[in-house]
Amino acid sequence: MPSDMTLEKHRVIAIDGPAASGKSSVSEKLSDHLGFLHVNSGIMYRAFAWSVLRSGIHAGDARAVVEHLHEIQMHCGVSGDKATVTVDGVDPGSELKSSEVNAGVSAVSQVLEVREVLVAKQREYLNVADIVMEGRDIGSVVFPETPYKFFIDASIEVRAQRRSKEGIIDDLAARDAIDSNRVVSPLVASDDAVVIDTSDMTIEEVLVEILDHLYHKGLNQLDEK
Numbered sequence: 422m423p424s425d426m427t428l429e430k431h432r433v434i435a436i437d438g439p440a441a442s443g444k445s446s447v448s449e450k451l452s453d454h455l456g457f458l459h460v461n462s463g464i465m466y467r468a469f470a471w472s473v474l475r476s477g478i479h480a481g482d483a484r485a486v487v488e489h490l491h492e493i494q495m496h497c498g499v500s501g502d503k504a505t506v507t508v509d510g511v512d513p514g515s516e517l518k519s520s521e522v523n524a525g526v527s528a529v530s531q532v533l534e535v536r537e538v539l540v541a542k543q544r545e546y547l548n549v550a551d552i553v554m555e556g557r558d559i560g561s562v563v564f565p566e567t568p569y570k571f572f573i574d575a576s577i578e579v580r581a582q583r584r585s586k587e588g589i590i591d592d593l594a595a596r597d598a599i600d601s602n603r604v605v606s607p608l609v610a611s612d613d614a615v616v617i618d619t620s621d622m623t624i625e626e627v628l629v630e631i632l633d634h635l636y637h638k639g640l641n642q643l644d645e646k
């Protein structure tokens with residue numbers, strides 16, 4: 422279904438940006454503030470990468486990755502005000518953030534067929550509710566017609582510090598390089614996205630700046646919870 426048809430039913434706020442720029446933190450607060458559903462598209466790519474790795478497939482083996490895509494059942498649903506993902510009925514839980522998934526997720530995410538399947542699932546969420554969706558290509562590819570687009574950035578030094586504070590092993594530079602240079606749907610700030618450099622900002626400050634832009638773009642305060 423073309424995404425412009427679903428936009429007639431619900432609104433979507435697109436939050437894109439590189440790893441550890443603060444997308445999840447601000448998307449959670451924003452969705453809570455507005456009463457929108459929070460959908461982290463990265464979780465879908467991570468769940469698929471987790472399944473690929475668990476099956477003993479090398480993340481860089483595109484042919485085996487596509488075969489695997491057609492063998493599994495991925496279900497993207499909703500629980501409370503959060504989006505959920507299962508693969509063959511299993512929720513990977515904290516394994517989604519493992520160092521193995523961090524190391525393999527960008528390789529599987531550059532495969533065209535994987536993106537086609539997951540983008541279709543992302544668009545289906547607009548049939549359910551108004552959403553805040555975070556990722557890499559939400560404003561550029563998944564919902565290009567939404568008027569509400571943000572590109573959240575921060576310096577590589579600040580982002581690496583944030584991840585290491587979380588105690589997570591994650592080669593951000595390697596992931597950035599694959600995500601930004603892939604042929605299909607690379608990480609880019611759309612021309613019409615508001616770019617926010619969060620290097621010296623708290624999450625609250627980022628939230629206030631986003632809300633300010635949304636009100637100026639006509640997202641009415643009365644729509645809030």
Ligand code: CDP
Binds near residue numbers: 444558
């Ligand atoms: O939270 P973090 O920014 O570290 O990563 P994520 O949003 O969970 O995304 C994990 C990986 O999934 C990214 O590095 C991309 O390779 C891929 N991804 C993508 O290609 N497109 C999206 N819309 C979301 C994630």
Ligand code: CDP
Binds near residue numbers: 443623624
């Ligand atoms: O979703 P993404 O990978 O873009 O980033 P995140 O998971 O929201 O944020 C990564 C870490 O940076 C978290 O521990 C946040 O608390 C922290 N953070 C911060 O200190 N200041 C910000 N403005 C944004 C995030």
